[in-house]
Amino acid sequence: MKYSIYAFLTILAFLGLSLMNVNEYIFFAGFVILQFVVLATAWNILGGYAGYVNFGVPAFIAVGAYSAVVLFKSISAPLVVQIIGGGILAGLLGLMVGLLTLKLRGIFFSIATVAVVFILETVVMNWRYVGGATGLQLTRPPDLWGFDTYTRMLFFVMAVLAVCSVSIARYIQDSFLGRGLRAVRDSEEAAECSGVPTLKIKLIACTISGALMGVAGAPMPMYLSYIEPTATFNLNYSISALGMPIIGGTSHWIGPVIGALLLATIQQIVTVTVSNELNVLVVGVLLVLFVVLAPDGILGLIKKWKQSSK
């Protein structure tokens, strides 16, 4: 109950911010940061709770984004429909990946997800309707729902999506699903023997995780008013979506949120002040450092600090 009040207040705060008279750049950068909150949270449902490392994040983002493009181009669907459509299709992709890789564990699962990225990228490259390799320019529709600019509206939409995904992750964590997934992570055989329907919960986790990534990707074409395969299918999304939860801490739903807010903000600052390449380096170096020195992420560090100060 307390959580839902906080969640509601957070949404209200974001609404207030997007109506305030502040620099437009805040919304431009804030959209990306909130998008990473969704991505990191979505990755953590499968990667953190169940221990299945998904390298194929861009595939799900792109399915969301390209579904939105097709919906927009064919029936000029409104943003909400685009997001729902992108989420459903990316969820289906998640289910399919789950079905195909049921027997695969560890690195085999991860490599299979990378394969999905490149196969889909090749298909989109050769698909004329959505612009092929050159990309597609899109004109934003004029409806603003009362916001001053389109970017502000998208910022608010992404804020709502972020709060929703975090709530879903939080619900999963303490539900039957979350407990089952943790059992799978510790030992799949033991879980199966204790009556956990490992197959079913893995598929559900794949679907939810994929759908949330698709939802995060769906507003992208409207955000950039442009779509192009090389940037959309970029593996840089994988390292960020994987690095943020691991740096934040994978055991609790707040971990990916902390990781995403912290790292995506650093990334935005680095992109503006230094260069785009360097922001990937920041995540890469921090990821390696944390994995080696603080395997439980920032949450683990806080826990240790609390225990030692007692």
Added chain:
Amino acid sequence: MISIDLLFEAVLFGILLGCFYAAVSLGLSVAFGLLDVPYVAHPALLILGSYFTFLLSKTGLDPIICGLLLMPVFYLIGIALYRFYYETFERRSSDTGVRGLAFFFGIAFIIEVCLILVFGVDQRTVSATYIGSSLEIGEYRFPYRMLVAFGIAIFLTTLLTLYFSKTFNGRAIKAVGQDEGALRLMGANPVKIKQLAFGIATAVNALAGAMLIIVGPVEPAMDRIYIGRTFCVVVLAGLGSMSGTLVAGLILGIAESVVMMTLGASWAPAVSFGLLLLMLGIRPQGLFGR
């Protein structure tokens, strides 16, 4: 319609390409296939090998010599990398799956970005007398650079096959892949042997990297597509089989070459990843796996 002649040419080129793919995958076949280390950074080290070759060849040395000279350096890199991996992950044996993978994935990105920061995103090439000209037999033309790569590939595969079957250390590496506990009972130190194997796997990458830049221009982000090619070959071969690696390389090479000829070059990247996904879905233990 594709004529038989063109198809034949595609297959011939595919054989050359296939041996090349087998050679760039040999290191992974040892590190991942035999030792079970989630070595996702393998393609990134391959590209690093190409760039080091590029730097060394500026002195006027032949790229193949450069590759050979780099082998000891890469051997040491490999040993250091395994030592580090062992100390931080294998010995603690706590949840190595997720963290080990994340570690090597992170290393791959760090190498790639460092290459971009130092060399830029431009494509780099090397020059040698055999690059640019072709051998003509009848109506078929074979670029010398592909033939050189073919030669190196055959040489490396034969060398490693002999090493693993004839020498004491080679057999020990195979043994450690099969049963680590038994090796310890025999009085050998599995960690030392794994370290040696990892060093060899990375050293092979130096020569393979030189071969990569001989075959064509290299750019930092190329490691991403080679994740597909190398893992496709290793998974197809069945983990850790050297001769299987050659056969799997040939399958991939011919498939890619035929697809390029029939559907166009824009479909080529999907071939390796498609084969990989198919194999993982149907028979994850590979064609020649137990």
